[in-house]
Amino acid sequence: MRILLVDDDKACADSIGGVLRDEGFVADHVTTLADATLSASLAPYDALLVDRMLPDGDGLDWVRERRRAGSTVPILIITAERDAVDHRIEGLNAGADDYILKPMPLDELIARVRAVMRRPVATLDPVLRAGNVTFDPSNREVRVAGKPLRMPRRETCIFEMLIRRCGKTVTKGMLEEGLYSFEDEVSSNAIEVGIYRLRGHLLGSGATATVHTIRGTGYVLDAPDEPITLPEIPREVPKAALVAAQVAVVLSSQTESPALVPAAIAASLPEATPSETATAVVAAVLAVSLAKRGEEI
Structure with a gap:
């Protein structure tokens, strides 16, 4: 999930951006409303974090413009300068989904971001x-x-x-x-x-x-609709080899780069022993070779 952070306070932006990335988000940071407008036109964001007092204007005016343009992306105001009750009411009435005062606990900020991102599907x-x-x-x-x-x-x-x-x-x-x-x-x-x-x-x-x-x-x-089931495995054939062969055949038919198949094989056998892994690699190579040969016949 991708988030745009609009804040000219570098220290604050670095802290917020760092925790967002640690939590699995992709975070872009800009310092002006002009750059925010450009970024929003270039990338699809799942949420916007906007400061109010920015070098080229009030972030809340930018929020109003976004809403008038029909944007439904969740927007959270983050500010330290305008923290009176009437300012918070103004922000929410202008279209912000949340209004957060600096400094704020970063874990609370993450929780609030996730909360506003859930709202469109709250009934589901x-x-x-x-x-x-x-x-x-x-x-x-x-x-x-x-x-x-x-x-x-x-x-x-x-x-x-x-x-x-x-x-x-x-x-x-x-x-x-x-x-x-x-x-x-x-x-x-x-x-x-x-x-x-x-x-x-x-x-x-x-x-x-x-x-x-x-x-x-x-x-x-x-x-x-039908679940995928593995065929019955004879005792003399390692299960790892059959699983690897099946994965290899499927991937070789779906990908344009068969060389990437070994990485997927390794990921598919996280608990395999070294000997099972070696057997699996051989089985995968044979399976891909036979699959390709069958396509040529």
């Missing part, structure tokens, strides 16, 4: 679902069939963007805009790597939700 179940996979935005927890699925922050962020638009195509550009700030250096295949690692986690955990590549467009999270 806050837990998002796709097949047997659930995602709870309040604690950013992914579960497969009720069991926690622990993933690195980047894959979790990608999964959140996909599950929020389950069944709809999410373009590579949308993922980049939601995952990286203007200051981040993004490699050309960063999204592809993240997607393949996410697929490995989902497939390895028995998730029925799968990520499909829409070539030339983006990705879509799909949840089939």
Whole structure:
């Protein structure tokens, strides 16, 4: 989730930006209303944190302009200069979703940001679902069939963007805009790597939700009606090898970069022993080779 912080107090902005990033948000920081307008026109933000006393005007006037233009993005005013009751009332009546006085406990600020971001769907179940996979935005927890699925922050962020638009195509550009700030250096295949690692986690955990590549467009999270089941495993064949082979075949048919398959295989077998991992790699290579050979026949 991406947030724009508009504040000319560098020390305060650094503190707020740091805690936002620690909590899994992507944070952009600008110091003027002109830059805020430009940033809001370039990136889709999930919330705006706006100071009042800025070098080129009152942040509250900017909030009024946003609301008159039809923006429904949650906006939180953060200020130390205008803290009287009538100022807070003015801010809320102008369109702010919350009015917070500096200095504030940063954990409270995070809680307030999450609260205003939940309001548009307050009447719905806050837990998002796709097949047997659930995602709870309040604690950013992914579960497969009720069991926690622990993933690195980047894959979790990608999964959140996909599950929020389950069944709809999410373009590579949308993922980049939601995952990286203007200051981040993004490699050309960063999204592809993240997607393949996410697929490995989902497939390895028995998730029925799968990520499909829409070539030339983006990705879509799909949840089939029928659960995915593994075939009966003969005793003489290590389960890790069969799981790896299945993952490899699926990924090799969905991705344009088969070289990225080993990373997904490793993610799909977090509890495998070294010998099982070695067997899995061999099985994966054979499975991809046979799959490609079958396509040529």
